[in-house]
Amino acid sequence: MTSTGDTARFMFMKGAGYYSRSTQGAKDVIDLATPLVLEALTRVEPQRGVGTFRVADFGAADGGTSLDMWRRALAELRAAGPARPIELFYTDLPGNDFSQLFRTVLGQTEAKTYMDEVENVFVYASGASFHDAIFPAASLHFGFSANASHYIVETPCKISNHIHMVGASGAVRAAYEEQGRRDWERFLLARATELAPGGRLVLINFGIDEAGRFLGATTGVSMFDAFARHWRNMAEDGVITREEFAATNFPQCYRTLEQFVAPFKDAASPVRRAGLRLELAETRIVPCPYARDFALHGDAEAFAKAYLPTLRSWSEAVFNRGLDAKRDVAERAAIIDEFYRRYYDEVIASPGQHRMDYVHAYLICAKEP
Numbered sequence: 285m286t287s288t289g290d291t292a293r294f295m296f297m298k299g300a301g302y303y304s305r306s307t308q309g310a311k312d313v314i315d316l317a318t319p320l321v322l323e324a325l326t327r328v329e330p331q332r333g334v335g336t337f338r339v340a341d342f343g344a345a346d347g348g349t350s351l352d353m354w355r356r357a358l359a360e361l362r363a364a365g366p367a368r369p370i371e372l373f374y375t376d377l378p379g380n381d382f383s384q385l386f387r388t389v390l391g392q393t394e395a396k397t398y399m400d401e402v403e404n405v406f407v408y409a410s411g412a413s414f415h416d417a418i419f420p421a422a423s424l425h426f427g428f429s430a431n432a433s434h435y436i437v438e439t440p441c442k443i444s445n446h447i448h449m450v451g452a453s454g455a456v457r458a459a460y461e462e463q464g465r466r467d468w469e470r471f472l473l474a475r476a477t478e479l480a481p482g483g484r485l486v487l488i489n490f491g492i493d494e495a496g497r498f499l500g501a502t503t504g505v506s507m508f509d510a511f512a513r514h515w516r517n518m519a520e521d522g523v524i525t526r527e528e529f530a531a532t533n534f535p536q537c538y539r540t541l542e543q544f545v546a547p548f549k550d551a552a553s554p555v556r557r558a559g560l561r562l563e564l565a566e567t568r569i570v571p572c573p574y575a576r577d578f579a580l581h582g583d584a585e586a587f588a589k590a591y592l593p594t595l596r597s598w599s600e601a602v603f604n605r606g607l608d609a610k611r612d613v614a615e616r617a618a619i620i621d622e623f624y625r626r627y628y629d630e631v632i633a634s635p636g637q638h639r640m641d642y643v644h645a646y647l648i649c650a651k652e653p
């Protein structure tokens with residue numbers, strides 16, 4: 285099966301462990317959601333089945349942020365079904381640093397692996413897009429995905445005055461929302477096919493909450509507005525071209541809770557007809573760990589040094605993608621470094637205004653028995 289769409293061709297988190305080293309917040313989100321995972325696994329009733337129990341982490345990046353969650357989930361599974369082999373599949377796009385993922389999971393980094401704690405666990409990876417089925421029909425018992433479903437197959441159009449759909453309005457915003465609607469349904473239908481009867485999904489999705497808040501836009505400076513402002517200033521200063529500014533668009537859609545649950549509402553919808561139903565849908569906020577630390581130590585430079593890498597770990601590929609293909613590697617690196625340096629200077633000048641709070645819609649879905 286081939287991965288369609290532009291996002292699958294260029295998207296990746298910063299490699300060599302940079303992503304999970306710099307992204308404590310995503311780990312916090314996953315660790316705090318572990319009780320939901322354990323509860324959903326209990327409902328799958330692993331003790332009642334026989335044979336291999338298959339679980340998957342969709343959009344896992346380098347595997348570091350979910351390592352402790354899987355440790356607890358695998359221990360729970362092992363206790364519930366002592367004789368069942370467990371297959372854990374990590375999935376991400378082809379550009380992902382899968383070598384780093386295996387080094388992490390197999391205990392070759394400073395992170396503490398679960399492999400020597402839980403017996404009879406087999407780990408695999410897939411580079412196929414989660415917008416298509418990755419596993420044979422009815423073969424997956426449990427699926428997990430955090431901080432990933434906001435990626436869309438491709439950007440439907442350019443956003444002339446911003447870099448993210450949260451800064452767009454009118455027809456442009458509507459085009460991103462429509463792409464987001466189609467891709468969400470596609471994601472769910474793929475999971476509905478893969479899930480075994482009674483299987484569960486725990487999905488932690490970036491989104492827009494009931495108060496209109498989203499990642500990095502809870503109070504103070506909005507992170508995506510700051511990205512757009514610095515990138516636009518670089519175009520005005522002649523560091524990048526206006527075409528490059530216009531070509532820089534995150535292939536993401538932030539959905540509201542209403543948009544997340546829409547495919548489950550109508551009994552005649554394709555998702556419901558495919559046998560997927562909703563067990564939980566709620567929004568939550570997990571505070572930015574770096575802003576929390578700053579409130580304790582008050583050191584603006586230390587804050588900016590911790591905060592900018594977390595932004596850079598997931599956004600750099602998008603800014604790099606916006607640059608003209610004719611630019612060489614060194615030129616690109618210099619532009620990207622300058623971009624994050626400008627943001628860094630802003631954070632040092634007004635540290636109390638910056639925080640990347642995590643705003644999510646949490647969903648648990650079940651495949652009908």
Ligand SMILES: C[S@@+](CC[C@H](N)C(=O)[O-])C[C@H]1O[C@@H](n2cnc3c(N)ncnc32)[C@H](O)[C@@H]1O
Nearest residue numbers: 310343344345349376377413414430431432435
């Ligand atoms: C922000 S990272 C989240 C990583 C990890 N799940 C976490 O919460 O820390 C989003 C990941 O989703 C991956 N991703 C984006 N679109 C995808 C797709 N269509 N199929 C699989 N993975 C995808 C990205 O490559 C990236 O590694």
